Amino acid sequence: MSATPLSPDEVQVWRVDVPSDPAALARLAGALPAHERAWAERLRPGGPRGGFVTARSALRRLLAARLGCAPRDVPLETGPRGKPELERAAGARLRFSVSHSGGVALLAIAAQPVGVDVEAARRVHDPLALAARFFSPAERAAVQRAPAAERERRFLELWTAKEAALKVSGVGLPGLADVEVTAGPDGAACAVGPRGHRWALRALDAAPGCVAAIAAVRLPARLDVLHANGTASWSLGDG
Amino acid sequence: MDAPVAQDDVVARVARRVAEVLALSPAEVKPGSRLMTDLGADSLDLVELMFLLEQEFGIRLTREDLSLSAQLGLPEEELRTGEVLTPKALELLRARFPAAGDVLHEGATRRELAALLTVEEIARSVRGRLASP
Numbered sequence: 001m002s003a004t005p006l007s008p009d010e011v012q013v014w015r016v017d018v019p020s021d022p023a024a025l026a027r028l029a030g031a032l033p034a035h036e037r038a039w040a041e042r043l044r045p046g047g048p049r050g051g052f053v054t055a056r057s058a059l060r061r062l063l064a065a066r067l068g069c070a071p072r073d074v075p076l077e078t079g080p081r082g083k084p085e086l087e088r089a090a091g092a093r094l095r096f097s098v099s100h101s102g103g104v105a106l107l108a109i110a111a112q113p114v115g116v117d118v119e120a121a122r123r124v125h126d127p128l129a130l131a132a133r134f135f136s137p138a139e140r141a142a143v144q145r146a147p148a149a150e151r152e153r154r155f156l157e158l159w160t161a162k163e164a165a166l167k168v169s170g171v172g173l174p175g176l177a178d179v180e181v182t183a184g185p186d187g188a189a190c191a192v193g194p195r196g197h198r199w200a201l202r203a204l205d206a207a208p209g210c211v212a213a214i215a216a217v218r219l220p221a222r223l224d225v226l227h228a229n230g231t232a233s234w235s236l237g238d239g
Numbered sequence: 240m241d242a243p244v245a246q247d248d249v250v251a252r253v254a255r256r257v258a259e260v261l262a263l264s265p266a267e268v269k270p271g272s273r274l275m276t277d278l279g280a281d282s283l284d285l286v287e288l289m290f291l292l293e294q295e296f297g298i299r300l301t302r303e304d305l306s307l308s309a310q311l312g313l314p315e316e317e318l319r320t321g322e323v324l325t326p327k328a329l330e331l332l333r334a335r336f337p338a339a340g341d342v343l344h345e346g347a348t349r350r351e352l353a354a355l356l357t358v359e360e361i362a363r364s365v366r367g368r369l370a371s372p
Contacts, residue, residue, distance in 0.1 A: 038341075042276050042354070043279075044277050044278065048276065122283075125260070125287060125291070129290065130290055134286055
């Protein structure tokens with residue numbers, strides 16, 4: 001098994017839609033290894049099950065194309081932080097992140113740690129009060145500055161940015177208060193974590209109505225979201 | 240002094256807030272419903288729920304209140320190796336959740352425990368905070 005490497009600064013983001021046809025979803029689930037099918041069975045149909053099955057099967061096909069193996073044979077294991085990772089020997093430089101919400105899954109792969117997060121259009125009951133409780137003073141001020149009609153969206157932009165940064169930092173939700181979304185010296189969005197760790201951030205135009213963000217140590221100047229339907233074969237090209 | 244909040248009442252009020260955050264009908268939310276796997280809650284839903292429960296009950300919840308691993312009260316080295324739960328942690332969890340063999344398998348990680356978060360478990364945390372804010 002030989003990995004097709006990504007160039008050091010290459011970051012790819014793929015969007016996959018959860019199939020609306022239950023038979024198509026069942027076919028995707030059928031191609032997963034037994035333990036992942038078992039997990040999917042525990043998830044509510046019409047709820048998180050579709051997102052998990054779509055995202056996991058897309059991840060397997062995407063990594064399989066890079067690793068030169070069958071999707072079912074991609075050696076995903078639960079890493080020390082409880083998230084799926086490639087076994088070290090298979091692709092030490094191949095890193096990825098997955099998020100799904102509503103009917104959309106986003107996958108990011110890179111040669112560096114990467115974090116992606118998507119939120120489908122949703123109601124946020126009280127964005128100002130939530131920001132006051134869970135965000136830093138500067139983040140809260142950013143929500144407050146937004147016109148009332150845009151506060152919900154501004155909150156979700158900051159939330160997805162924080163989630164993406166938490167995923168790349170590896171601490172996850174418990175570190176919510178430890179990562180602040182701000183602007184770097186060049187004006188570009190970045191996240192600052194404990195001990196001054198800094199990650200580049202970018203909002204992604206992933207799907208209509210969705211809010212999404214990606215975080216990594218470095219992000220390329222141009223970052224398009226590639227769109228694949230649930231059953232398409234991946235056309236990876238050279239970047 | 241306020242009258243103590245009845246136990247069943249806490250579960251019912253938590254269930255009502257869960258339904259509100261997840262835009263579900265109250266009938267869909269049962270005391271034993273698992274928030275993430277049965278009801279489809281994501282991390283933002285949990286944060287919204289935490290906030291609404293704080294308002295409803297006049298309490299302050301911490302991350303430990305929604306973390307079953309933290310509630311075991313084990314020192315980190317006895318709780319997990321990396322993120323994987325130790326046999327001792329699994330034994331304690333199996334005693335507390337006898338019907339959760341699907342989640343509490345050998346090699347289960349701390350993160351997977353989020354799947355065990357039920358309406359009843361959250362109500363238990365709320366009651367704990369009501370008793371000792």
